[in-house]
Amino acid sequence: MTDRTVDHHLIFMTTAMSILPLSLVLPFRRRRPVRGIARTGVKG
8 A cells, every 4th residue: 555645525626616617607608609700790
């Protein structure tokens, strides 16, 4: 056995804390690019 241990709960919590703000903001920011493209009339 070694002295080093991995605190899985800390890794999970840090990951959750870093993903949470993105998951709350992105759904609201997603509509704007579509509106901008629709307004300018970009033809593809």
